[in-house]
Amino acid sequence: MNYGDLTLHTDKYQINMMYAHWRNGTDRQKAAFEAYFRKLPFGNGFAVFAGLGRFVEYVRGLRFDDETLRYLAEQEEGYESAFLDKLAGFRFTGDIWSMEEGALVFAGEPLVRIEAEAFEAHLLETALLNFINYQTLIATKAARIRQVAPDDALLEFGTRRAQEADAAVWGARAAYLAGFDATSNLRAGHLFGIPTSGTHAHAWVQMHDSEEEAFRLYAQTFPLQVTLLVDTYDTLRSGVPNAIRVAKWMEDQGWRMQGIRLDSGDLAYLSKEARAMLDQAGLEYVKIVASNDLDENIMLDLKAQGARIDSWGIGTQLITAADQPALGGVYKLVAKERDGEWEPVIKISGNPEKVTTPGAKDVYRIIDRGTGIAIADYVALTDEGDVRSGEPIELFDPAHPYLNRTVSDYEALPMLTPVFRRGELVYGQPDLTAIRSGHRRQLAMFRREHLRKLNPEHYPVYLSVKAWKQKTELIRKRKT
Ligand SMILES: Nc1ncnc2c1ncn2[C@@H]1O[C@H](COP(=O)(O)OP(=O)(O)OP(=O)(O)O)[C@@H](O)[C@H]1O
Ligand SMILES: O=P(O)(O)OC[C@H]1O[C@H](OP(=O)(O)OP(=O)(O)O)[C@H](O)[C@@H]1O
Ligand SMILES: O=C(O)c1cccnc1
Numbered sequence: 233m234n235y236g237d238l239t240l241h242t243d244k245y246q247i248n249m250m251y252a253h254w255r256n257g258t259d260r261q262k263a264a265f266e267a268y269f270r271k272l273p274f275g276n277g278f279a280v281f282a283g284l285g286r287f288v289e290y291v292r293g294l295r296f297d298d299e300t301l302r303y304l305a306e307q308e309e310g311y312e313s314a315f316l317d318k319l320a321g322f323r324f325t326g327d328i329w330s331m332e333e334g335a336l337v338f339a340g341e342p343l344v345r346i347e348a349e350a351f352e353a354h355l356l357e358t359a360l361l362n363f364i365n366y367q368t369l370i371a372t373k374a375a376r377i378r379q380v381a382p383d384d385a386l387l388e389f390g391t392r393r394a395q396e397a398d399a400a401v402w403g404a405r406a407a408y409l410a411g412f413d414a415t416s417n418l419r420a421g422h423l424f425g426i427p428t429s430g431t432h433a434h435a436w437v438q439m440h441d442s443e444e445e446a447f448r449l450y451a452q453t454f455p456l457q458v459t460l461l462v463d464t465y466d467t468l469r470s471g472v473p474n475a476i477r478v479a480k481w482m483e484d485q486g487w488r489m490q491g492i493r494l495d496s497g498d499l500a501y502l503s504k505e506a507r508a509m510l511d512q513a514g515l516e517y518v519k520i521v522a523s524n525d526l527d528e529n530i531m532l533d534l535k536a537q538g539a540r541i542d543s544w545g546i547g548t549q550l551i552t553a554a555d556q557p558a559l560g561g562v563y564k565l566v567a568k569e570r571d572g573e574w575e576p577v578i579k580i581s582g583n584p585e586k587v588t589t590p591g592a593k594d595v596y597r598i599i600d601r602g603t604g605i606a607i608a609d610y611v612a613l614t615d616e617g618d619v620r621s622g623e624p625i626e627l628f629d630p631a632h633p634y635l636n637r638t639v640s641d642y643e644a645l646p647m648l649t650p651v652f653r654r655g656e657l658v659y660g661q662p663d664l665t666a667i668r669s670g671h672r673r674q675l676a677m678f679r680r681e682h683l684r685k686l687n688p689e690h691y692p693v694y695l696s697v698k699a700w701k702q703k704t705e706l707i708r709k710r711k712t
Contacts, residue, residue, distance in 0.1 A: 242359060243358045246355050251315055253350050259349060264347045266343075266345050267346075267360055267564075268340060268341060269339055269559055272372075277690070281336075281343055282333050282368050284332065287359070288657065291356065292324075304316060325655035326353065329594075331595075332667075333662075334410070335670070337368070345592060357563040366402065368406075369556070370407055374412055377528045377531065378410065379528070380528045381535070385414070386414075386546065388412050390548060390552070391416065401419050404424075407551075408424070414426065424664055432461055434463075443464060451489065472506045476515060479515050491542070493521040500538065503520050525547075574591075574592065577706075580711070590699075593612060593613055602641065605677060606678050610694050613696060622640075627639060628695060
């Protein structure tokens with residue numbers, strides 16, 4: 233069994249729709265799908281797009297091997313063998329555009345657009361949403377955490393609490409691209425080149441007759457990078473004094489202790505007391521790491537209390553996005569081919585938020601030329617031509633039509649980048665370091681009011697007048 237093969241990492245109904253298309257001779261009919269979410273997570277003002285790296289590898293690796301085909305042949309649907317033969321030759325041959333990882337993205341705008349034969353486009357939905365919903369959620373959570381501790385070291389400690397192995401490593405990657413500094417997960421380090429770091433567990437101390445002996449042996453083993461966990465017995469009476477003794481002993485050997493870690497109790501009080509004790513011993517250089525079910529809200533509160541924490545180990549709350557464990561990204565058909573032409577399609581719903589916006593669309597980030605600051609995103613139909621020409625555009629918010637305005641002195645940055653063209657990968661994926669700096673550059677383009685963690689100002693996503701008219705026209709048609 234190859235646990236790494238993701239070809240069947242899809243919902244059965246996708247294969248069934250592929251089969252039905254094939255049986256009805258419509259499998260080569262083109263379809264345009266868009267993936268987007270309707271609501272930003274955590275009440276945040278933006279989300280950080282992530283998941284493209286894995287999606288690209290998934291699309292490239294889509295092959296139905298013999299074992300997969302044998303399994304499909306056993307299904308009660310009774311797929312005909314000629315269909316399975318077609319699957320045996322499956323390759324993705326369509327076009328994909330996507331936001332780049334690290335980009336700031338917003339509700340209601342396409343994050344990924346896929347134009348491909350219906351047969352292929354259906355297959356990709358489940359895995360695409362699985363990857364981008366999770367990774368975007370974790371990257372966004374990580375960005376919130378980074379925001380409350382802009383200058384501190386952030387360590388991702390979540391693996392033991394993650395929703396299984398994939399979530400741990402891809403979550404570690406998402407956290408890193410949105411501003412974390414290191415992960416404790418060695419596999420994530422190995423796979424993605426993320427810096428790794430580690431202290432030690434309480435068990436190391438418990439394995440020895442005395443805490444001081446445990447500390448000394450650990451320090452001797454890792455003289456250049458030791459951080460000692462000081463809360464196994466009593467943080468201020470035993471842990472910190474023992475760490476100080478060992479740090480002094482290290483100085484005698486010509487070494488410097490890196491840090492101590494606090495993992496329980498009142499982290500504000502303990503960090504202040506520990507800092508004072510370390511400083512009094514002339515150990516100003518020894519850093520204080522804190523962990524214990526931390527999130528951005530507790531961290532902000534700890535800072536408000538004057539906590540003296542240099543470095544934060546964050547696990548459960550980050551890797552499970554505990555306050556909102558799912559992002560509701562969807563994948564919707566926006567156009568289909570008819571007689572060689574694209575025809576926009578709509579999905580109507582009693583819930584206005586769920587009515588889709590027909591037609592294949594591009595996203596432009598409208599930048600004020602005077603300030604260099606992003607003022608809105610603009611979603612226009614792909615057949616409206618290139619918005620970058622600089623013509624005045626009418627910014628129109630369907631939810632608030634009276635808030636219309638026209639902008640002329642702007643730069644429009646196209647946000648959806650070609651990733652696959654006729655099945656060929658045309659996107660040179662940046663390495664993680666470049667993605668991280670791209671993310672920081674993106675943040676710098678936004679007003680602080682849109683970025684703040686609590687009650688951020690809404691960043692507008694406008695729809696072109698043509699796209700809006702097409703939508704209302706289709707709603708009218710479908711309702712009559
Ligand atoms: N000064 C503080 N202000 C606000 N929250 C804090 C402060 N100090 C610690 N916390 C947080 O309060 C929670 C305390 O959790 P809990 O009671 O389970 O920990 P503990 O009893 O100190 O340690 P443990 O059970 O892990 O031995 C944690 O989320 C921790 O990060
Ligand atoms: O608290 P998190 O943000 O999830 O960070 C990871 C936690 O994992 C370790 O704890 P351990 O597994 O020993 O559990 P405990 O400290 O909660 O008992 C470590 O000491 C952190 O407290
Ligand atoms: O290295 C650490 O201190 C660590 C790693 C994972 C989880 N908790 C702590």
